[in-house]
Amino acid sequence: MFIKLIFISFFIFSYTLKASEVTIIELHKNKSLDQLVLEDEKNIANKNSEENYVNNESGNENIEVLDNSENDLDKNTNSEEVTIINPENIFDIDEKIIQHHFVTINQIKSKTLSKEFVKILSNSKSENQKDDNNKLYFIIKKLYEIGEIQKAYNLIKEINLDLVSKEEHLAFFQVIELNYLLSTFKLSEVCELKNYLLEKSIVLPNFLLEKTDIFCLTLENKFAEAKLLNSLLKDSEKSIDITFQNLFEFMISENTQDVNFEKINLMELKDLIFLYSAMLRINELPLKEDFINIDPLNLAIPVILSDSTPINIRIKAANKSFFDEVISVDSLSALYQSVDFNSEQFNSPKQTVLNLNEKNELIMAFYYQLANMQIFPADRLKVILEYWEFSKNIGLEKIAYSVTKNILESFTPSSENSKHSIQIALAHISNQNYEDALKWLNISDNSEVNKSQMQYVTFLINLYESDDLNTIKEFLNNINNNFESNNSNQSIETIDILSNFLNIETNIISNYEYTTISDDRSMPSYFLIRDIKKNMISQKNLTLFLLSIISMDNQNWNELHPEHLNLILEAYNIYDEGSLIKPIILEILNDLNII
Numbered sequence: 001m002f003i004k005l006i007f008i009s010f011f012i013f014s015y016t017l018k019a020s021e022v023t024i025i026e027l028h029k030n031k032s033l034d035q036l037v038l039e040d041e042k043n044i045a046n047k048n049s050e051e052n053y054v055n056n057e058s059g060n061e062n063i064e065v066l067d068n069s070e071n072d073l074d075k076n077t078n079s080e081e082v083t084i085i086n087p088e089n090i091f092d093i094d095e096k097i098i099q100h101h102f103v104t105i106n107q108i109k110s111k112t113l114s115k116e117f118v119k120i121l122s123n124s125k126s127e128n129q130k131d132d133n134n135k136l137y138f139i140i141k142k143l144y145e146i147g148e149i150q151k152a153y154n155l156i157k158e159i160n161l162d163l164v165s166k167e168e169h170l171a172f173f174q175v176i177e178l179n180y181l182l183s184t185f186k187l188s189e190v191c192e193l194k195n196y197l198l199e200k201s202i203v204l205p206n207f208l209l210e211k212t213d214i215f216c217l218t219l220e221n222k223f224a225e226a227k228l229l230n231s232l233l234k235d236s237e238k239s240i241d242i243t244f245q246n247l248f249e250f251m252i253s254e255n256t257q258d259v260n261f262e263k264i265n266l267m268e269l270k271d272l273i274f275l276y277s278a279m280l281r282i283n284e285l286p287l288k289e290d291f292i293n294i295d296p297l298n299l300a301i302p303v304i305l306s307d308s309t310p311i312n313i314r315i316k317a318a319n320k321s322f323f324d325e326v327i328s329v330d331s332l333s334a335l336y337q338s339v340d341f342n343s344e345q346f347n348s349p350k351q352t353v354l355n356l357n358e359k360n361e362l363i364m365a366f367y368y369q370l371a372n373m374q375i376f377p378a379d380r381l382k383v384i385l386e387y388w389e390f391s392k393n394i395g396l397e398k399i400a401y402s403v404t405k406n407i408l409e410s411f412t413p414s415s416e417n418s419k420h421s422i423q424i425a426l427a428h429i430s431n432q433n434y435e436d437a438l439k440w441l442n443i444s445d446n447s448e449v450n451k452s453q454m455q456y457v458t459f460l461i462n463l464y465e466s467d468d469l470n471t472i473k474e475f476l477n478n479i480n481n482n483f484e485s486n487n488s489n490q491s492i493e494t495i496d497i498l499s500n501f502l503n504i505e506t507n508i509i510s511n512y513e514y515t516t517i518s519d520d521r522s523m524p525s526y527f528l529i530r531d532i533k534k535n536m537i538s539q540k541n542l543t544l545f546l547l548s549i550i551s552m553d554n555q556n557w558n559e560l561h562p563e564h565l566n567l568i569l570e571a572y573n574i575y576d577e578g579s580l581i582k583p584i585i586l587e588i589l590n591d592l593n594i595i
Helices: 002-010 021-028 033-058 095-104 111-122 129-145 149-158 167-183 187-199 205-219 223-236 242-252 262-266 270-282 290-294 296-304 311-323 329-338 343-347 349-355 360-373 377-393 397-403 405-409 415-430 434-442 451-465 470-477 489-501 526-538 541-551 562-578 581-591
Strands: none
Touching: 095 129, 095 541, 111 129, 111 149, 111 541, 111 581, 129 149, 129 167, 149 167, 149 296, 167 187, 167 205, 167 270, 167 296, 187 205, 187 270, 205 223, 205 242, 205 270, 223 242, 242 270, 270 290, 270 296, 290 296, 290 311, 296 311, 311 329, 311 360, 311 397, 329 360, 329 397, 343 349, 343 360, 349 360, 360 377, 360 397, 377 397, 377 405, 377 415, 397 405, 397 415, 405 415, 415 434, 415 451, 434 451, 451 470, 470 489, 470 581, 489 562, 489 581, 526 541, 526 562, 541 562, 562 581
């Protein structure tokens, strides 16, 4: 109860690392895990805002734009030669598209298109809010639905809520404000907003405001008043919220041993999950893996910072947040370092990995600590090679490459370790250290490395160092002619579409037989295709982008019908002067497991 009083007085929630203090000081400059993670959220948000501004101001002058006019796809155009695209604000877009078609955008599987979509929505600026009220609502609603609660909150703070004409829209905005503050654990601000909303007699769905009021009263030790309001709440609810009642009973009870939180697994109301997470955190109760699954973008951070949550779940949340670019490698490394392993485990690493019994999150942390403990370079190299191999098998090699970056940079290319040059070069490429990757490639032992591996690494270095598409063209042009016999019809069709789009002459599809006559992959509706083509001609940037992502919702690149893929490539070749074409083609090649 003493700890709870401290939280109530100051609304501070901090955690200490269990790992060696000396190690953490060396790696993370005396900052605790919660400091690192919370700074990451702020820094990455600022970085994204700056990148959006730079992109909007400077364009993409160095990226080669493919000119499809008159089938001349080889023509290179610079920024002076590109046709000026009609400027377009999202509020100029037909309201039917925003109001009716936004609903169909449930999952954008392309990371490139997803980022662009979020950037467009989060940068929405209305010059006449009164006229744009309806569009603003659907823009903010879509940001909230796809998990971008902070960006939705930021937009709400920029608008005048007094001009919001519809009560249901205003209530929805207040739900987002309240949930954002709950998700970021700003409990003093939560209770201030709650008081304001009660004064305004605002009604929120699922009794969120009433439950928040009861929660705030318990934080202030006003248990009698909280019990009275809770009694009224239970009389008002058609179906009693068991999760809330269990959490409330825990907060006011001296004996909490019999409280059962299993019902939280059945939670279906997203608007309440942020309140539940705050109530669990303030009481130092564990957050289950369900929180990551329900809303990984916003609830992973509370899971990471929860000392009472099992460490494997916290690591799983951290891995997800790293891939979502929510936390940095320093925060991830700090969490890996905080896992408790004993000397016996480090003395028998192979047995330890076996004993962990496929608990992949703990094995990732164990390898990380083991690598940092090695004194001699040869031993460190041996460990990280094993680490990379293990992580590759479970799809986490990017993480292993990132957390071992400092160790990796300590190795010097030499004849002694030349047989590992390709693996080390790939790790450097993953960390965007192309200069060192090239050094390791240059000392590779030709007797140990096959030609195709060398070509592949060389391609990756050239690919990421260059902004134009020539490297991709050369790569596709040099694909082995055996590609056709080793891959599915769909993969062959996709390569043919890319080759035609890039105007590459290839013999890959020569003598192709019509083994498959029909195709079960769906195509967008006639009117949607018509409107995409119409906006390609008029070059309306944002409308073209939105219609294109609507047409491919919840589909990977390799799931699109070839004619649909061809249309999409042509559309994004026009959108924003072709700025997305290179990353899109790379995603397609990645879907085909070519890169």
